[in-house]
Amino acid sequence: MLSGKRILLGITGSISAYKSLQILRDLCAEGAEVDVVLTESAQRFVPALTLQVFSGRPVHTDLFENRNEMAHLTLAQSADLVLIAPVTAHFISKMAMGLSDDLLSSLLLSTSAPVMIAPAMDIGMWTHPSVEHNVSLLKKRGVHVIGPEIGLLASGKVGMGRFADERKIVSHVSSYFSEDQPSLEGEVVLVTAGPTEEPIDPVRFISNRSSGKMGYALAEVAKKWGAQVILVSGPTALPFPDDVACFSVRTAHEMKTEVDRHIPSASIVVMAAAVSDYRPRVRSEKKIKKSGSNYQMALEETEDILAGRPEGTGRQVVVGFAAETDQLLENAQKKLQDKRLDLIVANDIMQEGAGFDVETNIVQIIDAKGKITPYPKMTKHRIAGYILKEALAIKSSLS
Numbered sequence: 001m002l003s004g005k006r007i008l009l010g011i012t013g014s015i016s017a018y019k020s021l022q023i024l025r026d027l028c029a030e031g032a033e034v035d036v037v038l039t040e041s042a043q044r045f046v047p048a049l050t051l052q053v054f055s056g057r058p059v060h061t062d063l064f065e066n067r068n069e070m071a072h073l074t075l076a077q078s079a080d081l082v083l084i085a086p087v088t089a090h091f092i093s094k095m096a097m098g099l100s101d102d103l104l105s106s107l108l109l110s111t112s113a114p115v116m117i118a119p120a121m122d123i124g125m126w127t128h129p130s131v132e133h134n135v136s137l138l139k140k141r142g143v144h145v146i147g148p149e150i151g152l153l154a155s156g157k158v159g160m161g162r163f164a165d166e167r168k169i170v171s172h173v174s175s176y177f178s179e180d181q182p183s184l185e186g187e188v189v190l191v192t193a194g195p196t197e198e199p200i201d202p203v204r205f206i207s208n209r210s211s212g213k214m215g216y217a218l219a220e221v222a223k224k225w226g227a228q229v230i231l232v233s234g235p236t237a238l239p240f241p242d243d244v245a246c247f248s249v250r251t252a253h254e255m256k257t258e259v260d261r262h263i264p265s266a267s268i269v270v271m272a273a274a275v276s277d278y279r280p281r282v283r284s285e286k287k288i289k290k291s292g293s294n295y296q297m298a299l300e301e302t303e304d305i306l307a308g309r310p311e312g313t314g315r316q317v318v319v320g321f322a323a324e325t326d327q328l329l330e331n332a333q334k335k336l337q338d339k340r341l342d343l344i345v346a347n348d349i350m351q352e353g354a355g356f357d358v359e360t361n362i363v364q365i366i367d368a369k370g371k372i373t374p375y376p377k378m379t380k381h382r383i384a385g386y387i388l389k390e391a392l393a394i395k396s397s398l399s
Contacts, residue, residue, distance in 0.1 A: 006081075010036075017042050019163055081114050082107075082108065089128070091105070095117075149164055175381065182389055184268075185227075190262050192231075193216055201285075201288045204288070206278065213380050214361065233273075251302075252276050255275060268391050269319065319390075320335060320341045322347070345383075346365075365390055
């Protein structure tokens with residue numbers, strides 16, 4: 001929760017500015033006191049009066065709005081955190097250059113509070129060398145960058161540059177102030193994520209609906225808590241997390257090979273990938289054509305990465321996942337035992353707000369002693385924190 005925290009929410013002139021209304025409501029709902037600063041161009045997209053109603057506080061737009069008070073200093077000094085969401089390519093450039101020609105850019109030069117930005121722009125702008133350089137520079141200065149994501153853009157294109165989900169942004173802010181945030185310093189965390197693809201022919205494959213979001217959230221939280229993180233990922237539309245050793249694979253066989261290579265050095269292993277259970281017994285080297293009759297394909301089981309894993313350090317905690325449509329606890333507990341796991345994260349993918357390609361999940365965590373801990377619907381980043389805390393508690397008991 002953010003009770004008592006002063007958050008300064010800066011909004012710049014992006015078409016995604018309307019989404020800042022939900023961010024503001026969620027921050028206030030978690031107990032934060034939010035001061036909003038609008039740039040001149042942002043006022044074209046979102047009305048100051050609406051933001052004022054949502055926040056219950058005056059909205060600031062002008063560096064010289066009160067000649068008896070230096071707003072860029074008072075706001076900068078009172079903030080516990082500055083969040084700029086959305087932030088445009090233009091404003092990123094101003095931040096990188098240290099320009100201060102309006103209220104928001106001026107207070108950034110005056111604050112000692114941590115700064116988070118959530119970019120939103122078209123793919124051409126996000127991938128432009130000057131923007132890449134500016135973002136890299138800001139990261140080196142300690143600015144936290146949330147997103148962007150791959151998705152439908154205002155231009156009609158699909159690509160990187162889409163504003164991060166509002167709940168994900170608020171989750172980043174909340175986790176920054178988490179009082180019970182543990183340290184993973186000295187731990188090597190191996191995470192698997194995403195689906196696998198098992199080729200049928202050169203243009204078709206067997207796969208599943210996994211987006212990889214849960215695994216990537218685990219990697220990001222583990223890195224934030226100080227761990228050395230190794231991410232083995234099947235095909236996803238997600239950008240690799242910063243400062244994480246990432247390895248791309250396609251098939252179950254490739255994922256097993258990569259996991260087997262890294263697992264001996266890992267102290268915590270979290271297998272969040274949705275690995276295909278079956279693959280075609282024979283792969284056609286040419287595209288299979290319609291023949292006017294039914295086509296039958298023989299399948300064989302893929303490698304069992306969890307059950308067939310090599311031994312680790314001896315003080316290794318292994319976490320698995322069970323995404324089920326029925327008999328959730330029974331199936332999860334059987335998998336926990338059969339695959340020699342310390343923890344299993346069970347979720348019923350038929351529930352609204354759980355499962356694939358959404359920002360939230362609803363899980364129950366089961367340990368090897370049979371303890372079951374249910375969690376309500378929350379963001380995958382928050383769930384990642386709970387999973388890693390449980391794993392770390394077991395790891396500490398082994399020391």
